[in-house]
Amino acid sequence: FNNSRSIRQLRFPSLLNSKTRNANLRSFSGNLQGGGGATSQDGPFAFEDQVSHHKDDRALVLARETDDFGYLVGFRLLPNSGLEEFMNVSHSITEEDSSSDEVEKPKVEDTEEEEAKTRVSHNIVVVTSEAAPYSKTGGLADVCGSLPIALASRGHRVMVVTPRYIHGTSEDLKFAGAVDLDQSTKVFCFGGAQEIGFYHEYREGVDWVFVDHPSFHRPGNPYGDKFGTFGDNQFRFTLLCHAACEAPLVLPLGGFSYGEKCLFLANDWHASLVPILLAAKYRPHGVYKDARSILVIHNIAHQGVEPAITYRNLGLPSEWYGALEWVFPTWARTHALDTGEAVNFLKGAVVTADRIVTVSKGYSWEITTSEGGCGLHDLLSSRKSILSGITNGIDVTEWDPSCDKHIACNYSADDLSGKAECKISLQKELGLPMRPDCPMIGFIGRLDYQKGIDLIRLAMPELMEADVQFVMLGSGNPIYEDWMRATESIYKDKFRGWVGFNVPISHKITAGCDILLMPSAFEPCGLNQLYAMRYGTIPVVHETGGLRDTVHNFNPYAEESRAESTGWTFSPLTKESMLAALRYAIQTYNEYKSSWEGLMIRGMTRDYTWVNAATQYEQVIEWAFTDPPYC
Numbered sequence: 242f243n244n245s246r247s248i249r250q251l252r253f254p255s256l257l258n259s260k261t262r263n264a265n266l267r268s269f270s271g272n273l274q275g276g277g278g279a280t281s282q283d284g285p286f287a288f289e290d291q292v293s294h295h296k297d298d299r300a301l302v303l304a305r306e307t308d309d310f311g312y313l314v315g316f317r318l319l320p321n322s323g324l325e326e327f328m329n330v331s332h333s334i335t336e337e338d339s340s341s342d343e344v345e346k347p348k349v350e351d352t353e354e355e356e357a358k359t360r361v362s363h364n365i366v367v368v369t370s371e372a373a374p375y376s377k378t379g380g381l382a383d384v385c386g387s388l389p390i391a392l393a394s395r396g397h398r399v400m401v402v403t404p405r406y407i408h409g410t411s412e413d414l415k416f417a418g419a420v421d422l423d424q425s426t427k428v429f430c431f432g433g434a435q436e437i438g439f440y441h442e443y444r445e446g447v448d449w450v451f452v453d454h455p456s457f458h459r460p461g462n463p464y465g466d467k468f469g470t471f472g473d474n475q476f477r478f479t480l481l482c483h484a485a486c487e488a489p490l491v492l493p494l495g496g497f498s499y500g501e502k503c504l505f506l507a508n509d510w511h512a513s514l515v516p517i518l519l520a521a522k523y524r525p526h527g528v529y530k531d532a533r534s535i536l537v538i539h540n541i542a543h544q545g546v547e548p549a550i551t552y553r554n555l556g557l558p559s560e561w562y563g564a565l566e567w568v569f570p571t572w573a574r575t576h577a578l579d580t581g582e583a584v585n586f587l588k589g590a591v592v593t594a595d596r597i598v599t600v601s602k603g604y605s606w607e608i609t610t611s612e613g614g615c616g617l618h619d620l621l622s623s624r625k626s627i628l629s630g631i632t633n634g635i636d637v638t639e640w641d642p643s644c645d646k647h648i649a650c651n652y653s654a655d656d657l658s659g660k661a662e663c664k665i666s667l668q669k670e671l672g673l674p675m676r677p678d679c680p681m682i683g684f685i686g687r688l689d690y691q692k693g694i695d696l697i698r699l700a701m702p703e704l705m706e707a708d709v710q711f712v713m714l715g716s717g718n719p720i721y722e723d724w725m726r727a728t729e730s731i732y733k734d735k736f737r738g739w740v741g742f743n744v745p746i747s748h749k750i751t752a753g754c755d756i757l758l759m760p761s762a763f764e765p766c767g768l769n770q771l772y773a774m775r776y777g778t779i780p781v782v783h784e785t786g787g788l789r790d791t792v793h794n795f796n797p798y799a800e801e802s803r804a805e806s807t808g809w810t811f812s813p814l815t816k817e818s819m820l821a822a823l824r825y826a827i828q829t830y831n832e833y834k835s836s837w838e839g840l841m842i843r844g845m846t847r848d849y850t851w852v853n854a855a856t857q858y859e860q861v862i863e864w865a866f867t868d869p870p871y872c
């Protein structure tokens with residue numbers, strides 16, 4: 242759905258952009274000043290010595306930062322006050338891999354309320370193209386609908402800035418609780434002053450701010466309609482970013498503006514101009530000197546790439562072109578005179594953000610490889626010291642089988658009986674034979690290359706030979722939608738394809754199926770496998786990204802791993818290995834009921850709350866404020 246060109250393999254100017262190098266150098270010299278006046282020639286040991294002699298000075302060294310070649314590029318510092326508390330928190334997060342900035346999952350005891358309390362509260366501005374329940378096409382909305390609430394409940398002041406989409410349907414009622422702040426503001430881009438408005442709703446401790454502009458009022462979803470992707474998405478999301486930078490300065494929410502000392506969480510390419518605007522438009526004029534930004538990458542395949550000529554529309558000074566500059570490799574150019582020059586929003590944020598987060602630890606590594614980085618891998622590798630992976634949580638209130646209002650019968654790990662009723666009810670609703678003992682496989686997701694639909698298509702004839710039922714819910718590529726309809730007409734008693742986006746049906750499938758299949762080609766985190774496990778539905782997933790991190794493979798012969806296992810993972814991404822994993826799952830379901838129940842219970846009783854993730858975000862926020870901002 243995202244409208245940017247999907248990047249297959251791209252080239253970017255030299256390693257790496259002078260801005261990146263300068264940022265590191267500046268961070269280095271800035272820290273040295275704080276640490277007691279050592280110079281870069283002194284070397285790290287000399288510097289640490291000096292620091293230890295000046296314990297009461299402004300800062301202490303916690304860690305050296307080196308690049309891939311071992312050269313010192315900076316230090317992370319912390320003021321003396323509060324050191325003890327910081328040590329307690331950071332120890333639990335980094336102890337397993339002290340050489341890397343990637344965030345480890347905190348141990349369970351660390352999540353106890355007392356320790357989870359934040360030390361410093363921040364003004365956090367989350368910028369996103371979608372946020373549930375107001376707008377949703379996928380997992381980005383789920384995260385941006387839940388994480389802000391988790392951060393607010395931990396004492397931060399949190400604002401979410403997202404468009405006010407009006408489609409002319411009953412969906413618009415989702416914005417009914419938001420009031421017009423009557424604060425029309427002009428932002429300068431695309432050749433003139435664009436007038437935007439702000440709507441506001443205060444809900445669950447969060448300021449939900451909706452940017453209003455006629456370009457957000459049209460049928461379809463946030464990115465396109467039945468005719469395809471909107472042609473003016475660069476304009477629409479440039480507006481969003483300008484508006485998000487203005488909002489903390491101009492909106493008196495609850496009587497007080499957020500002010501300049503903010504932390505911006507910029508999600509995906511749609512919000513990627515925010516870090517660049519802070520550095521290029523505001524800081525040179527003394528505004529947002531104390532603000533920081535974190536880029537959160539949910540999907541690197543969409544980068545917001547447009548022709549280079551559009552740069553002049555973005556409201557950025559011309560000398561900042563290099564930050565967004567992008568050059569397509571020769572093979573990707575359309576004709577002999579095509580120079581391949583483009584602007585790339587996501588690349589701009591990778592260069593200028595103070596920290597980068599991806600939505601699982603596995604994916605944070607994958608995007609630094611040529612296979613997973615979609616052309617940004619070298620640049621991201623050069624920024625490894627500021628790159629972290631934090632696995633998403635889920636909204637455990639919306640996704641709770643014990644009180645889910647969408648499902649036929651509620652159930653829990655203590656009493657699983659309701660799940661069988663959910664299955665019968667689903668079979669009835671889909672017009673499939675009502676067979677409680679027949680293994681039922683589900684798939685929910687965007688019908689997109691990423692989600693591995695091709696593999697499912699390829700495997701379908703063989704899969705349909707087994708005694709199973711299969712239901713798919715999804716929308717997206719019309720070719721896949723047509724295939725689902727055709728497959729349903731071939732396997733009338735076994736297969737159902739539900740074309741569309743329907744949240745209640747997604748809950749019914751999650752509760753009613755026995756197995757959830759996710760053969761994603763790549764998956765930054767994945768939420769459906771988490772929902773499935775919480776509902777006692779066993780995931781069978783391709784071993785990639787967040788799927789590898791969150792689903793533990795069941796091996797009945799390995800006693801140790803059995804205690805952890807929650808599903809099946811397969812690799813490589815082939816029809817054969819997917820079918821083999823499904824066969825294991827089906828056989829276990831049919832013949833080893835107690836093992837199956839063990840898998841269900843383990844999945845249902847795991848901790849999926851946002852508390853863990855929010856704690857880790859707080860750590861990254863602390864790190865962002867420790868270094869000087871990009872400028």
Ligand SMILES: Nc1ncnc2c1ncn2[C@@H]1O[C@H](COP(=O)(O)OP(=O)(O)O[C@H]2O[C@H](CO)[C@@H](O)[C@H](O)[C@H]2O)[C@@H](O)[C@H]1O
Pocket residue numbers: 378379380381383384539540600633685686687714715716741742743744747764765766767768769787
């Ligand atoms: N037809 C349909 N009807 C109803 N609901 C539907 C639906 N199709 C999808 N959904 C819902 O949309 C969400 C999809 O979330 P995912 O995390 O699986 O994927 P997505 O690729 O959109 O997100 C990207 O961002 C998220 C968040 O970081 C990452 O987890 C993920 O790996 C990354 O690709 C789920 O809540 C799912 O139930």
